[in-house]
Amino acid sequence: MFEQATYLISSPSYDQCPKPDKFEIAFIGRSNVGKSSLINMLTGRKNLAKTSGKPGKTQLINHFLIDDSWYLVDLPGYGYAKTSKKNRDAWALMIEDYLVHRESLQIVFVLIDSRLDPQKIDLEFITWLGENGVPFALVFTKADKQSVNKGQQNMAKFKRVMKKDWAELPPFFLTSSETGLGKEQITSYIQSLLEN
Ligand code: GTP
């Protein structure tokens, strides 16, 4: 698993992505939540996906080829305030088109900042995923920035909010790209999907 990871291509729209002939998983979430860092942590490669202290770093659909057999995808973040509405709308369309039309996409990991109470923007996004039948798992990031307890509490709050509207809850993971927390859990989860 993750023996080999290579950057393949960045695409401006889903129909320009590589042929959908491989198992594929994608990472999404608010700008700056730690998507690119998580991909680097999982693959054990410091600079595979470009990270930045400034939000809005990732702007295209980035495909990485893993172990010559499947794709991992880094997506641009949603909810980046410091850009024009026109830009935001274009990004939303690009991401939504990809999520709805990419037939080889198995699951989307939605990243959420573990330091925050449940945020409207994240809840709205997963509601949209549910309405569009896109399977997802939730990853709570940056757990090292506070006590593990606090991260777990925020995760529990998120579960409570979701239980009001969802009959079934998705998988939840608590992670840190700094310490590697959650790496094994996510890796085995992806492995189990690959085997099915
Ligand atoms: P965009 O591509 O702009 O949407 O951002 P992104 O979600 O890919 O975030 P990125 O991985 O670039 O990380 C944003 C910032 O958060 C960087 O300064 C990272 O070093 C920091 N960061 C990400 N994950 C963690 C983490 O688990 N712990 C800590 N302490 N910092 C993190």
Ligand code: MG
């Ligand atoms: Mg990024």
